[in-house]
Amino acid sequence: MCCVAGLSPPLQLKSKAKLSKCVKLLGLPKKDGEVPARTRCWVAGWGMKAPNSHAEHLLQEALVHMVDQKECADSWQKYFNHSHMMCSSTSQGKGFCQGDSGGPLVCNTKLQGLDAYTSQDCRNRAYPQVYTRVSAFLPWIKKVMGRK
Known part of the structure; x- marks a missing residue:
């Protein structure tokens, strides 16, 4: 995976996923939770590698590794x-x-962000990769999920 992210149709399952050792739920972050610089995190997708x-x-x-917000x-x-x-910064161009x-x-089994945008060359380390911060939208997420 790797650049300016394009639009893709959402993945929709025909039936509920069976939870197992390999299929687990992700937790949500704490409200206003910060992910420190240099934290190791993972991204996943079906997008282009270059x-x-x-x-x-x-x-x-x-x-990927999180970078200082400054x-x-x-x-x-x-x-x-x-x-x-x-x-985050790309790791070895990924x-x-x-x-x-x-x-x-x-990051640490929590859904911290959603891929938002990056430079035209997604392997360019000069521009950190940008994510939407999930913790900023927790009230809305909980409302939609029917939790308060």
Whole structure:
């Protein structure tokens, strides 16, 4: 996976998934939870592995490391909103790319973020990869899920 994430249709299962050793639920983060810089996290998706390549047929995953939010703001400037966004660096040129939009950022078994955007060349380490911060939307998520 790896770049400016493109739109893809949502994955929809024909029936409920059976939970098992390999299929588990992800927890939600704490309200206003921060993920410290250098935390190891995982992204997954069926998007491209490199710019202008093809979408994958098998689900891919990649290890990423969270970066300091100041570094992210310095790189993206007016396009970065700390209260709603967070960033990671690519690991050995791997991360999310076109077609991975909305994919999960998982840190310590919690869904911390959703793939939002990255540079045109998704392997470019000069621009951190940006995620929507799930904790910023917990009230809305809980309302939609029927929890208060």
